[in-house]
Amino acid sequence: MTATEADEGRIDPTVIRQILGDSLGYLYPAALRVAARFAVADHLDEPRSAAELAALTSVDAGRLGRALRLLSTRGVFAEDDAGRFRLTPAARLLRTDSPVPLRSIVLLFTDELYWRPAGRLDDTVRQGQTAFADVFGLPFFDHLPTAPETEQLFADALATVSALEQDAVVAAYDFPATGTVVDVAGGRGGLLRAVLTANPGLRGVLLDRAPVLERHLLDGPALAGRWRTEAGDMIDAVPPGGDVYLLKRILHDKSDEESAAVLASCRKAMADDARLLVVDAVVPATPGAHPAVVSDVLMMALWDGRERTAEEFAALLAGEGFQLGRIIPTASALSVVEAVPS
Numbered sequence: 001m002t003a004t005e006a007d008e009g010r011i012d013p014t015v016i017r018q019i020l021g022d023s024l025g026y027l028y029p030a031a032l033r034v035a036a037r038f039a040v041a042d043h044l045d046e047p048r049s050a051a052e053l054a055a056l057t058s059v060d061a062g063r064l065g066r067a068l069r070l071l072s073t074r075g076v077f078a079e080d081d082a083g084r085f086r087l088t089p090a091a092r093l094l095r096t097d098s099p100v101p102l103r104s105i106v107l108l109f110t111d112e113l114y115w116r117p118a119g120r121l122d123d124t125v126r127q128g129q130t131a132f133a134d135v136f137g138l139p140f141f142d143h144l145p146t147a148p149e150t151e152q153l154f155a156d157a158l159a160t161v162s163a164l165e166q167d168a169v170v171a172a173y174d175f176p177a178t179g180t181v182v183d184v185a186g187g188r189g190g191l192l193r194a195v196l197t198a199n200p201g202l203r204g205v206l207l208d209r210a211p212v213l214e215r216h217l218l219d220g221p222a223l224a225g226r227w228r229t230e231a232g233d234m235i236d237a238v239p240p241g242g243d244v245y246l247l248k249r250i251l252h253d254k255s256d257e258e259s260a261a262v263l264a265s266c267r268k269a270m271a272d273d274a275r276l277l278v279v280d281a282v283v284p285a286t287p288g289a290h291p292a293v294v295s296d297v298l299m300m301a302l303w304d305g306r307e308r309t310a311e312e313f314a315a316l317l318a319g320e321g322f323q324l325g326r327i328i329p330t331a332s333a334l335s336v337v338e339a340v341p342s
Contacts (some may be wrong), residue, residue, distance in 0.1 A: 033066040033110035040095040047084040107155035118301045162190040168331040177201045179243030189216045238269040248279035253305035265322035278337040283309045291333040
């Protein structure tokens with residue numbers, strides 16, 4: 001064997017450590033959930049030991065300290081030589097009073113609702129469909145109403161996600177000065193509120209299920225008389241008469257067939273001069289790290305959805321009577337995919 005052949009057969013120890021570390025990567029979000037669930041960050045107005053924090057949160061001191069030590073290796077909390085923990089910029093985001101409140105999102109992303117189906121990703125890949133119903137007995141959106149606390153967490157976390165994204169969407173897209181914006185399956189209406197606030201000549205309609213609409217975010221004197229809610233299912237009927245229709249994070253958790261049904265319902269409601277804005281992540285044409293790549297795997301783990309490329313969006317839209325116009329990036333992970341009736 002030559003020296004070159006020997007070098008080629010040698011395995012870099014750092015690569016071995018990477019693979020083994022990645023195999024245990026699930027322990028980090030498990031520890032992150034501990035910090036979020038017990039609101040540890042709320043008790044760190046000053047550095048405290050694990051014993052002090054455990055007394056304040058009613059948990060086991062030794063085990064809490066070990067979980068926080070793991071988090072501190074990634075900059076979530078910092079541990080000093082005396083074994084006391086303090087806040088870091090990352091840990092501050094876990095406080096309940098954080099101006100960017102990530103706690104509900106962390107609790108959702110580390111909940112068994114997400115965690116257990118992700119653990120069955122091998123089965124999902126093997127059988128060509130999500131294993132969610134195998135785990136919980138029902139598909140995702142049928143299961144949610146059977147678990148009210150989880151359903152509430154899901155709604156709260158998605159409202160927070162929307163709050164983090166909606167200003168970037170509104171800033172990136174040039175909405176018309178007047179007309180009606182229909183937010184299809186718009187949840188509590190955070191995006192619609194941002195659109196109407198930034199464009200005082202617009203009116204809005206928020207479509208979603210009645211229990212969701214009960215907690216809408218559209219109240220306030222600035223929007224008075226400019227909006228209404230409509231309870232319903234977007235597959236059954238979408239409110240007609242809109243000038244702009246919004247589908248934010250709606251298509252990505254659906255298969256092409258399910259997405260086609262949503263688009264067909266929108267097209268039926270739309271006049272020929274209306275516009276459809278699909279607000280989703282767009283998978284880049286070139287390989288590499290991107291938030292959409294991570295989200296794409298989540299979509300197939302929990303649902304039979306997917307994040308799509310520009311070409312996939314164009315084909316999906318064309319099949320239901322739309323023509324892809326522009327794809328407008330935003331300062332968030334989302335893009336605005338603009339389509340018009342063809």
